[in-house]
Amino acid sequence: MLDLSGLPVVDNHVHPWRASTSHVDQDQLAGSVAFSDGVIASVREPFLPSEQLAPSLKLFRDTNLGVQYLLVHLARFLDVEPDWSVVTRARNARAEAGYAAWTARLFHDAGLDTLCVDEGGATPRITLEELGAIAPIRLLRVARSDNFIRDLLPAENAWPTFFRRYQEELDAAIRDGAIAFKSVIAYRSGLDVEPVSEAAARRDFEAHRHATPREQKVFRDFLLCHTLDVARERGVWLHIHAAVGDPDIVYERANPARLYPLLHSPRFRANRVVLIHGGWPWVGEAAAMAAILPNVYLDVSEGALFGMPNVRQRLMETLEACPYAKILYGADGSLPEALWIGATRFKHALAQVLAHLTDEGFCSPDQARDAARLILHDNAVRLYGLSQA
Numbered sequence: 001m002l003d004l005s006g007l008p009v010v011d012n013h014v015h016p017w018r019a020s021t022s023h024v025d026q027d028q029l030a031g032s033v034a035f036s037d038g039v040i041a042s043v044r045e046p047f048l049p050s051e052q053l054a055p056s057l058k059l060f061r062d063t064n065l066g067v068q069y070l071l072v073h074l075a076r077f078l079d080v081e082p083d084w085s086v087v088t089r090a091r092n093a094r095a096e097a098g099y100a101a102w103t104a105r106l107f108h109d110a111g112l113d114t115l116c117v118d119e120g121g122a123t124p125r126i127t128l129e130e131l132g133a134i135a136p137i138r139l140l141r142v143a144r145s146d147n148f149i150r151d152l153l154p155a156e157n158a159w160p161t162f163f164r165r166y167q168e169e170l171d172a173a174i175r176d177g178a179i180a181f182k183s184v185i186a187y188r189s190g191l192d193v194e195p196v197s198e199a200a201a202r203r204d205f206e207a208h209r210h211a212t213p214r215e216q217k218v219f220r221d222f223l224l225c226h227t228l229d230v231a232r233e234r235g236v237w238l239h240i241h242a243a244v245g246d247p248d249i250v251y252e253r254a255n256p257a258r259l260y261p262l263l264h265s266p267r268f269r270a271n272r273v274v275l276i277h278g279g280w281p282w283v284g285e286a287a288a289m290a291a292i293l294p295n296v297y298l299d300v301s302e303g304a305l306f307g308m309p310n311v312r313q314r315l316m317e318t319l320e321a322c323p324y325a326k327i328l329y330g331a332d333g334s335l336p337e338a339l340w341i342g343a344t345r346f347k348h349a350l351a352q353v354l355a356h357l358t359d360e361g362f363c364s365p366d367q368a369r370d371a372a373r374l375i376l377h378d379n380a381v382r383l384y385g386l387s388q389a
C-alpha cells in the first residue's frame with residue numbers, strides 16, 4: 001500500500017474564514033462538509049425560511065456519510081468520543097486557546113503547505129492578512145472578478161466609467177499579487193459565454209443594470225472575455241467555477257462542456273484556465289476538455305470534500321484520459337477542519353487508486369508516487385511559479 005501521508009499539499013481552492021470561527025456550534029462543524037448546508041450557508045437570497053429548513057438539514061447532516069467520516073476522524077485526532085457535542089467542545093477548547101496553533105496542527109497533520117484563497121462573496125472581503133493571522137501557511141490570492149461587478153453596479157450608472165473602474169479593479173488585483181482571477185459566471189448567467197462587442201455590452205448594461213444576473217448575460221459575457229484577455233496578457237490564470245453548487249447555480253448551463261466553444265476559440269486558446277471543481281458531477285466531460293485543450297487544467301475540489309465517499313471513482317474518471325500533470329488537488333473548504341479532512345481523505349483515496357493502477361501495470365511504484373506528488377502539490381507549484389515551500 002502506497003503511503004502518501006508525508007507528501008506536501010497545495011489546496012488549490014479554499015474560501016477564507018473569520019477569527020470568530022475559533023468558536024463554532026456543532027451544526028457548523030458538521031455542516032462544513034455537508035453539501036445540503038449550502039442552501040443556507042452560501043446562497044445570496046434565502047432559499048426557504050430557516051425555521052422550515054432546520055429539521056431537514058439536521059436529518060441530512062445525520063445521514064451524510066462525509067459528516068460521519070469527519071466525526072470519526074476528528075474524534076480520533078482529538079482523542080475523544082465520536083459524538084458531535086463532545087468533539088465540538090474539545091475542538092472549541094483547542095481553537096479558543098490558540099486558533100493559529102490549532103490550525104497549524106491540523107495542516108501539519110495533512111501536509112498542507114499552501115492555500116489558493118478564492119475570496120468568495122463575503123462582505124467586507126476577508127483579506128489574506130486577516131486570514132494569515134489565524135492560518136499560518138502560505139496564502140495566495142485568487143481575485144473574484146464577479147465581486148468587482150457586484151460592487152460597481154450600484155455605484156456606477158454609466159457604462160464608460162463602470163467599465164473603466166472594472167479594469168482598474170483587475171489591475172489592482174494583479175498589483176496585489178493575485179495568481180488568478182476567479183469567475184463564478186455559472187452562478188450568474190451560465191457557462192455558455194459568447195464574445196460580444198463592447199457596443200452590445202453597453203446596450204445590455206443600460207437596459208439591465210438593475211435586472212437579475214441572468215438577464216445581464218451580454219455584458220457579463222463581455223466582461224469575462226475582457227478578463228480573459230487581461231489574464232492572458234498579464235500571465236495570470238483564470239479559475240472558473242465549472243460544476244454544480246448551491247441553489248443559486250444556473251444548473252442547466254453549468255456543465256463545463258458549455259465552455260468548450262469559448263476555450264477552443266482562437267482568441268482564448270492560449271489562456272491558462274483551471275476548471276474549478278472538475279465539472280462535478282460532470283467529471284468525465286471536464287476531464288475530456290482538459291485532455292483535449294492544452295491550456296486547460298482540472299481542479300478536483302468540491303467533490304473532494306462534499307463527495308468524500310466517492311473520491312476513488314472520480315479519480316479513476318479523471319485519470320482515464322487526462323494526464324496527471326494537469327490535475328490539481330483542492331477541497332473547497334472554509335474551515336480548518338474541512339481542509340484537513342478533505343486532504344486526509346483524498347490522500348487515502350489517491351493511494352488506493354494509484355496502488356490499484358500499479359498492480360495492473362499502468363505505472364511503477366515510483367511513478368505512482370511521482371503522480372501523487374504532482375497532483376497533491378507540484379502541479380500547482382509549476383503552474384503558479386511558486387517556490388517549493
Ligand SMILES: [Zn+2]
Pocket residue numbers: 013014015118332
Ligand atoms: Zn468554492
